[in-house]
Structures are given as C-alpha cells and as structure tokens.
Amino acid sequence: MTPPPRPMRADAQRNRDQVLRTAAEVFAAEGLSVPIHEIARRAGVGTGTVSRHFPTKESLYAAVLLDRMSQLRRAADDAAADHDPGQAFFDVFARLIHEGVSHRGLAEALAGSGYDIEAAATAADCNVSDRLRHLLSDAQRAGAVDPAITYADVKAMMAGCLAYNGPDPDRVIDVIIRGLRPVSR
Template structure:
C-alpha cells in the first residue's frame, strides 16, 4: 500500500507548516504513489525525473515537495521504517533475548525481500538511511544494534559479532534470490544464519520457512 498523505506542505511560514492547495495535494499524492511503486519494484536507482514522469508532473514539482531523494524516500517509507522500530521496541522486552534478536533479523530480511528500495537502504547500497530516516523512532540499524547487545549480554548470541556483521548477514540473505523451484531458499538461509549466531541449541530460534 502506498503511504498516506497528510496534505501538509514542505514550505514554512513563521515556523508553521502551511496546508497545501487542492492541486498541490493531488500532485504530492501522485508523486508518493509513483515513488512507492518505483522504489519497491526497481530499487533506489530510479531517477527523480522518471518518478516525475510516472506521476505526470515536472521534476520541479517533485523538488518543491521533496528537495532531495532522501526526503522523498523518507516520505514514502516512514511508516514502514517506524513500524520496524516499534517491533524492535516490543521485542526488547521479551524474556527470550536470543529469540527476539532472531525474529527481528528474519523480519528485516522479509521486509527487504518484499521491497527492493528498502533492501538497498538497509544494506547501505548508495543510500544514507540515517539521513533519510533520522530520529530514534526511525533508526532501524540502531534498533537491531540494541537487540543484538541485549542478546549478547544475556549470553544468547555469540559476542564476537557486531552490528555491521549482522547487517552484512542481512544483505547476504537478501542476495539469495527467490527461485521458483526453491521458494523456501531465503527462509532456509535465515535459519542457517540465526542458528549459527546463537550460542547453543534450543536458544530461542525456531526455524520457519515463513521467515
């Protein structure tokens, strides 16, 4: 589903954000819809002028609403990113720290597999996710880091890995392309990674082909 629009402009007057005119709201909605589809299906390399063409507006119109590609990405994926961080916060209170870490790892891979643009942002492929989605409520990598640290302190996850290692493993799982003859291949790779990161058998990770 494309992101909802709030009808509020990016320009400011006296510190207050001004409501957009009806035609500007329609343009903004078309831009967001076109960007969502383009990023999801083709990744972040889609140029702004192509998004403008698909939205039926000029590149200047896109720039007035979204001065940078990062700001456009943030507008498109803000709810998805905030949802991931919210999930991490819920998992941070789980009794099974190893299982919480493994579940979040699996969810990140699943979300990235479903959306090419989000996958590229997660693995840092030519895009600054922190700049695009600033603030702790949108810091997916920071959320992963918190779950990793908690699991390591609980003795559930090996201590010789760091957040960069984990995000590289996320990237590796995302690189496992879906094969029509092996639809469970990516889920199996997630199982292998999470089982390898946990310190012992039966520590929180229950392999699932739905991961």
C-alpha cells in the same frame, strides 16, 4: 516567532500523496536508481510538481524510506516489549530480511548504496540499525546469541540473505539463526 506552515491545498496534497505512493512502489520494485522524471510520469504529474514537494531525489528517498523505517522501528520496539531478548532479536533480524527482499530500495539503502539512511533515520528517531544493535546486545546478555558475534557480522549475514535469490529465503534465515546461537559444548 515563525508562523505555522499554511495548510496545503487539497489538490497539492493529492499530488504529493500520489508522488509518495508511486515512489514507494517504484523504489520497492526497481530500487533507488529510478530517475525523478520517471516517477513523475508514473504518478501522472510533472517533474516540477515533484520538485516543489521534494527538492532533491534524496528528499524523496527520505520521505519514502523513513516512513518504512519508522514502521520497522515500531515493530522492533514491539518485539522488544513482547518477547524475550533472543526471540525479539531473531524476529527483527528475520523481519528486516523479509522487508529487504520485498523492498529493493530499502535493501539498497540499508546496504549503504549512495544514501545515508542511518544518518537520516537517526535524525528522524527511526534508526532500525541502532535498535538491532541493542537487541543483539540484549540477546547476547540473555545467552541467546553467541557473544563473539558482532553487529558487523549480523549486517554481513543480512546482506548475504538479501543477495540470496533462491526459492526459500526462510530456510537460509533459519540456517543463519542456528549459526548465531551459542555453541553448546
């Protein structure tokens, strides 16, 4: 039987927490391409300290992004529990776009730029994409979303919203949501 992990020293825990906070801020503002040595510098630690806690850059991405994905998964689950299927889908769709606009690294990961966030999120039980797929199906069954819309369509629309650099992303989200609704004849 494997012994339980030893508790981390207080100073090591502070350093790890500082690296995570710094990485979260840097990835949100600048994206996932920021080098580890720059994150270490901004955190006020050496690159060896970062490497002890996060042996690869991907493991640092995972720690930061999976925490964010876990929060988004909980929000999607709450929306599904608290709203009708159409409202739940539209709320989560809009929230993901807002999150991506404010967190460049998350937007890059969701768009598939070099880090397989969906595989890591599935392993950590926080796959927001799966939740959104289910919300889409539920909303279509409820008649709130056009049945011809596919998940690939939704991802493409989200990518377009994330690429939009105008002054009012909510206006664009509203236009897309109107387009997702079934056409009344």
